[in-house]
Amino acid sequence: MRPPDNHVHTRWSWDTPDSSTMRQACERAVRLGLPSxxxxEHLDFTVWHEDDAATSQGLVDRHPAHQLPIDVEGYAAELEECRDRFPDLRILSGVETGEPHLFAASVTAHLRRTPVDRVLGSLHSLSLDGRLVGVGRLLYADPAGTMRRYLAEVVTMIETSDVFQVLAHVDFPRRYWPGGTHRYVEKTYEEEYRAVFRALAGTGRALEVNTSSPLASVDQVRxxxxxxxxxxxxxxxxxxxxAVGQHFDVAVDVVEAAGFRPGRDRFDFWRR
Known part of the structure; x- marks a missing residue:
């Protein structure tokens, strides 16, 4: 039983090429037999509301600041076109909110104007001298310290933001690990991971197994x-x-070995 792909970007995300269309992604999903x-799309802020925690914490900008707003009209039009074209594929609208605990007012305003079906919560950046800096840029000076700081900030994000339904790529920094991902030792951070997982479990929200990142181990999901x-x-x-549905066969094996099974129906999260 193939699970849904609940995290896909297209040309409406600022870091994705114009050639990446929803139609092509849906065609791939149908070929793979995915149910949904x-x-x-990325919802990141370079300008934010005065009521956001980012303001009260004294943050003034991002580095680098390539993030752009979502063209919500273009996004919505292509989404509806695909829903008409692929009636047997469940197609959900969504956003991936970067640092939602720092931008609660901005995220709320966006979702009030443009409601979506699925909201992911992500941490891509940490604060440094009044700026939000991509975590990959912080790893080289202090990999272990940055990773521990990152996971502690994920706990804070979970505890202070309830806007997201799924915690995305909990070990995002692994993608940029100095010397290569093979040098990352997951077990070193077990207690920090467990603190994240206790916080997330306490809210009843879902953990993402991200198949673009170095794949989570059975130990981590367990x-x-x-x-x-x-x-x-x-x-x-x-x-x-x-890349839609990439490595899902292996991911299913990991998740099943950790004790999770298909949910209430084929569109559901997998559950314990």
């Missing part, structure tokens, strides 16, 4: 299960159509 796909985690979501984090 969620187009979760830690979530042992800490009371209830649900797992699969996400390719595709930024091109050919």
């Amino acid at each position: 796909i969620a187009f979760t 830690w979530f299960h042992e800490e009371g985690g209830e649900a797992v979501s699969f996400g390719s984090d595709a930024h091109q159509p050919t």
Whole structure:
């Protein structure tokens, strides 16, 4: 049983090429036999509301600041076109909110204007000298310290933001690990992971198994299960159509070995 792909980007995300269309992503999903796909475009802020925590914390900008707003009209039009074209594929609208705990007012205003079906919560950046800096840029000076700081900030994000349904790529910094991802030792950060998973389990929200990042181990997903985690979501984090549903067969094996099974129906999260 193939799970839904709950984390897909298209040309409506600022970091995704114009050639990556929803139609191509849907065609790939249908070929793979996926029951549904969620187009979760990046919702990141370079200008934010005065009521956001980012303001009260004294943050003034991002570095680098390539993020752009979502063209919500263009996004909505292409989404409806695909829903008409692929009636047997469930197609969800969505966003991936970067640092939602820092931008609660801005996120709320966006979702009030443009409601969506699926909201992912992500941490891509940490604060440094009044700026939000991409975590990959912070790793080289102090990999272990940055990773621990990152996971502690994820706990804060979970505890202070309830806007998202799924925690995306919990070990995002692994993608940029100095010397290569093979040098990352997951076990070193077990207690920090478990703190994240306890916090997430306490809210009943889902943990994403991201198949674009270095794939989560059975141990990591089992830690979530042992800490009371209830649900797992699969996400390719595709930024091109050919990556939709990538490595899902292996991801299913990982999730099943950790103690999760298909949910209430084929569109559901997998559950304990």
